Amino acid sequence: MSEYWEAVAGFEVLRKTWGSESAIYHTGSGDTQLLDELGIAILNLVQAQRLETEEIREHILRKHKVELEGDSLARLLAELNRSGVITRVQTP
Secondary structure (H helix, E strand, O other), X not given: OEEEEEEOOOXXXXXEEEOXXXXXXXXXXXXXXXXXXXXXXXHHHHHHOOEEHHHHHHHHHHHHOOXXXXXXXXXXXXXXXXXXXXXXXXXX
């Protein structure tokens, strides 16, 4: 079974950036959340296309030169999932 991540459809994610942090506003729930550069990079990736977890990890390493070790990527994805801006999709 493959695990993919994709943006949740039906609302906008507004953002304002200050230095290396961004505030995102979820127009569906009214929630605001602070994200660092990696969080925003992951959100941008998943908003552009559905990706597997390992594809996200590889892209972050290639483009940002950051190796997300252990469960650090899983924690970032779970945080974005809890905020309602991305969702996990499992396919057979």
